[in-house]
Amino acid sequence: MRELERSSGVLLHLSSLPNKYGIGTLGKDAYDFVDFLAETNQRLWQILPIGPTGYGNSPYQSYSVFAGNLLFISLELLVEDGLLAEENLLEVPEMSDKRVEYDLVMDEKTVLLRRAYEAFRSNFDDWKEEYYTFLGEHSWWLTDYALFRALKSTDDDLCWNEWPEKLRNRDAHELDVAMLEQDARVNFHRFVQFVFFRQWFQLKNYANSKGILIFGDLPLYVSLDSSDVWGNQDIFLLDEKGQMTHVGGVPPDYFSETGQYWGCPVFDWDRLAEREYDWWAARVHFNLRMFDLVRIDHFRGLESFWSIPASEKNAINGEWWPAKGFEMLSLLKSQLGYLPVIAEDLGIITPEVEELRDAFDLPGMKVLQFAYASDETNVNLPHNYGSNFAVYTGTHDNDTTLGWLKTATKEESDNLKKYFNTSWSNIHRALIETAWASVAKIAIVPMQDLLELDGKHRMNTPGTVHNNWEWRMEWKMLKKSHKDFLVELTKKYNRRLKV
Template sequence: MEISMSFDRSSGVLMHITSLPSPHGIGTLGQAAFDFVDFLRDAGQRYWQVLPLGHTGFGDSPYQCYSAAAGNPLMIDLDKLVTDGMLTEEEIEAADEDWNPDKVDFVPLIAARYPLLRLAYARAQKMPRVMEAVQAFRESAADWIEDYTLFMALKEEKYEGAPLWEWPDADILHREPEALEAVREELKDEIDFRVFLQAVFFAQWATLRAYAARAGVRIIGDIPIYVSPDSSDVWQHPELFKVDADFKPKKVAGVPPDYYSATGQLWGNPVYDWKAHEKTGYAWWIWRLKQNADLFDVIRIDHFRGFESFWEVDADEETAINGVWRKGPGMKLFRALDAAVPELPIIAEDLGVMTDKVRALLRSTGFPGMRVMIFAFNRFDDNDHMPHNYPVNSIVYTSTHDSQSICEQILDICEPEDADFAKAYIRWDEREPMAWSAIRTLFASPASIAMTTMQDLLNLGADARMNIPSTVGGNWSWRVRKEGINRDVAAFLHHVTEVNRRYHPVPAVFDSTPLDEVEVQEVTPDMDYGARKYWTDVREQLALLRKANAFLTRFES
């Protein structure tokens, strides 16, 4: 059985929520996010790709979160809490520092942010309607919220930040019912505070998501293949991971040595016990995909090759050199996911060590794979990352959050001869920013979806890098300035999108017609191109709005 999946020819921009401009030190789900949706609409873009939205832990990485389901409280819009009467502008101004507009400084930001959030919670407790909405959210999220909030209360309040495997109380660590009941009572207020944060986060996300849908913008979310070792997921389901009796990882994930690293990459995440997952019918993965299907319109699955086989390393190793390849679940997992969440658009991040078996798995899933333009520029090699070689069923990028920008690659990293080749390939003649020429080339490729980063749109270099893999500190902090999101950039992107037949304006019928009255016609082979495109766009926009509105209704109170 193969899974069929296809995407219309379209385009979008990759930028994480935290990179948005904000006077409060970090990008949030506030006005700047809505303004960015407007920018994408004006630029003719169909997709906004974000990184995982989770509650970040070690290294502030969105790929190392305390829960596979919880949202990041740092993304909560403080100004909306003012509107809702939970904070005052003066209180926010008093807590704000002279924040760097180009970088998030996580340590002082967290120290300043949580007292404000606690103050908002204290006021919310006196607002019956708000607390009723929080309770309704709590009940709807019962399959994860209680374990996550107890985990965070224990970690932050009782154990002073200690990781899961260093918790001193064995009865709590091993989830003995009487011990958990007692500690829930002891930490009740802290638990309730963290439930409140999640309710606010998801209410704000639902509002932004619905606004994006009305603008015809689809949001691409990101599922990391692994979870953090210090997470509520491992505490709640230790049998699904290769951890010892004290929840400390026995086997961890990574990638073997390659051209870029003589010692490989040691990620430290516990690998899955795939036999245990199979015995459950992959129930945890189905739950995880359903959680994300509620939040996003398209989902990118990280490290796809790890589902065919994965690099497993003993946890006490200092490098990834001595790992071994272990067999992954393959199509058994993806058949189970497709049966549980059919027709969910999925993108496979298939970079890294590729083999015939990984390629065969990708073909069987039908998922589009990835290509990245910065890997193309070798004057002696006609490789898969060169735009003229892109398959139609692929999503392609000028660069990514894990890589250098186009400008850094060509100007600072390429050998001079390769840099000259790259400039010739993208037809750069110095009359426009170099990265814009690269974007033109990428958008003209055969690939179904063409993506660029905000860094490349602004022709930025090394200072704007989001992440350097296998390093800790200074990552995930880049922010765009408000003046960078401007009409000139939108006009350029709109033009490139339209001339390359990637433009999908929202059909005018949605401006004035209630959703239940929108006419839909079946697309037939005898229709001309314009009619086929129009009725396809109507059908897809209607589905987009219905899904976003259904999620929003859960939080409207």
């Protein structure tokens, strides 16, 4: 993909799509959402990370940076493929259409995927050519991941660093024995990934045929409890027992007075350099096949990162340590020629971070909810930034715009009234229009903001673990007036889809 022209899009995670089986999937409603984007002349569909999640359900804490989340597999498409019977779907209990009930969805979907796997095995000759092609392309990461998930399911879901020493340290003989013992479970997880990627690329190809680009999200850090860390222990700061010595996070900021303690391992950048950044290169190449462009979350961590001793309870007592992002990005640019990457450069940004971003001509991010807390010099105000940015009313970590307006400080309220010559009730739409009118090459609105939803529909509250990542859209929320508004803005400010 070459450099984006002036364009716009919508942020909506797959989990938030409508679907009667408890969570959004890669099925019909995803295709309908692509059609909605095309009808309203949008160019981009931005989503959150799509990997398999564990406790807390955060897409930023995944068991693998390569695998797909089985929750997003469409049961209806499995029926169309002959891997499930229509009556199987009648056994799924009724679930909320307003929030994702992760545990219930996981239990029910796993049962049905096991049935689909048995049908797949019974009719393997019909699938073997496509399946073996998939394995040939993905075994370099899939073998470790499938074994990792199999071992977790037989060992009380323990983190890999609590496994027996030889497995923890990846003794070659012990791994061979485990592969033989876990053969059935390993092959089930291989099948799940085969189905996920099959459905994913069918959807992506459809979106691309409509002129819609999929805008993915690449978290800087990975979960300790992941096949990635288990398989690459040397590139993370761990002790001899696989325990973290330091963890990632950010110092106190807008979101938290004690900072954010993410509890994930930080990189050993010297070791990454010795390995010529092979893991990072594989990850970025993989993501740029999955998506048309990606956002690197917490981009500033490629210049320097907030390293917190693992023994700390919060993020206050950390230190900034240098990273080697310039060398790593230089390698990737030499391989790719052009980096279709957006830099999430929010928070404490130094001139060095800006220099790293600009050295590779990467668009940064601006968030309008941050623009009115100070005076006219605020860097998030559209009159203070150039075109090489993606502007948002808010991100998945913000309250909805309507929710934010209801809780705005007096200073924010006063500044908003000065900035917009409109009634307070229309400011949420004025903010979206301001994003579209700005010189930023990309403008993105979260679906909740387009639908004019209040803070009850917020996606995530940083620093908390409950009631996050559960919001779901219902088609009845989307009115003709919302579509007309989006079409009008996109035409008025020259962001129309060009196919």
